[in-house]
Amino acid sequence: MKAKKLLLIIFFNLIIIVAEIVFGFISNSFALIADALHNTGDVIAIIITFIALKLGSANSSFKYTFGFLKAEMMAAFTNTLFLFLTMFYMIYEAINRLFNPEVIEPLYMIVVGTIAVVANGISAYILNNMGVDHCSSHEHSHHQHEDANIKSAYLHMLSDALISVGVVVAGIFIYYFKIYYIDSILTVIFSFYILSHSYPLLKKSFLSLMDVNIVDISEQKLNEIILNSSSEVLNYYHLHINKPSSKHNFISFHLILKRSNITLKEFESVVEAIRENLESIGFNHIIIQPHCEQNYEVKLNCDLNTKVDPHE
Numbered sequence: 001m002k003a004k005k006l007l008l009i010i011f012f013n014l015i016i017i018v019a020e021i022v023f024g025f026i027s028n029s030f031a032l033i034a035d036a037l038h039n040t041g042d043v044i045a046i047i048i049t050f051i052a053l054k055l056g057s058a059n060s061s062f063k064y065t066f067g068f069l070k071a072e073m074m075a076a077f078t079n080t081l082f083l084f085l086t087m088f089y090m091i092y093e094a095i096n097r098l099f100n101p102e103v104i105e106p107l108y109m110i111v112v113g114t115i116a117v118v119a120n121g122i123s124a125y126i127l128n129n130m131g132v133d134h135c136s137s138h139e140h141s142h143h144q145h146e147d148a149n150i151k152s153a154y155l156h157m158l159s160d161a162l163i164s165v166g167v168v169v170a171g172i173f174i175y176y177f178k179i180y181y182i183d184s185i186l187t188v189i190f191s192f193y194i195l196s197h198s199y200p201l202l203k204k205s206f207l208s209l210m211d212v213n214i215v216d217i218s219e220q221k222l223n224e225i226i227l228n229s230s231s232e233v234l235n236y237y238h239l240h241i242n243k244p245s246s247k248h249n250f251i252s253f254h255l256i257l258k259r260s261n262i263t264l265k266e267f268e269s270v271v272e273a274i275r276e277n278l279e280s281i282g283f284n285h286i287i288i289q290p291h292c293e294q295n296y297e298v299k300l301n302c303d304l305n306t307k308v309d310p311h312e
Helices: 002-027 030-056 071-099 106-130 148-177 182-209 219-227 264-280
Strands: 132-138 141-146 233-245 248-257 285-292
Touching: 002 030, 002 106, 030 071, 030 106, 030 148, 030 182, 071 148, 071 182, 071 233, 106 148, 148 182, 182 233, 219 233, 219 264, 248 264, 264 285
Parallel strands: 248 285
Antiparallel strands: 132 141, 233 248
16 A cells, blocks of 8 residues: 555656646746756655665565665665755755846746645655554554654655745745745745754664664663563673664663573573563564573573573
């Protein structure tokens, strides 16, 4: 369903691009041509989003053991970075146009700009509804995940809708008051607005690709979950937390146990308690490696009689 909606959005935006370029040259309107260029970036962003959506749903394999989980964040980073570059270019051209105004035909700006506002507004609305996924990670715990990839495409559509609004407003002012520089002023304002709202996603996707811990959990909270889970737990180390996609929170660590003669059943009870608490706060990929205090460096089993595979 998501893929079909994305293809529909691509089709409508291709029509907008052609219309804005044609009527932009006819009316000598830089605003329409600039909006067409920005909308071209939107189409590229949607195509990348479509590809990432397909890759993200692909099954894992022996070679790609994680599948393509990072395709979402990669697409989000690429889309948002392209959006930043586009906005900086728009600001540069708008300032240049501000000091070198040209006479333009406002009626084409108003008509074509209005069509672009409606089309991009509908596209942004569809993408915004697609970007949130409700899922249950525990029997009584529901988490709401925001698809960073879809959100980046939504920001592209929203930005173009806002710039199209600027085109329409500029056309109205030019038609009635002959104020040709108004389109440049509105373009700069909208561009800075879009940059400020896109930066958090650019930062989030970049940190995710760098495997930085961006999961919403404090060190104190994690200590409470692990260290207070059982009297058998002494400490933990080699902690790794990352968020490869908006729907996945990974955590792995080595757990140091106090007793060397702990049974397999007792150990499983300790791990299960920790796992349930971690799942309740959104972790869905959990790896816990057990060790005893005196021999954890050589990864020996804590039970003297029963051998346990530490990777299970």
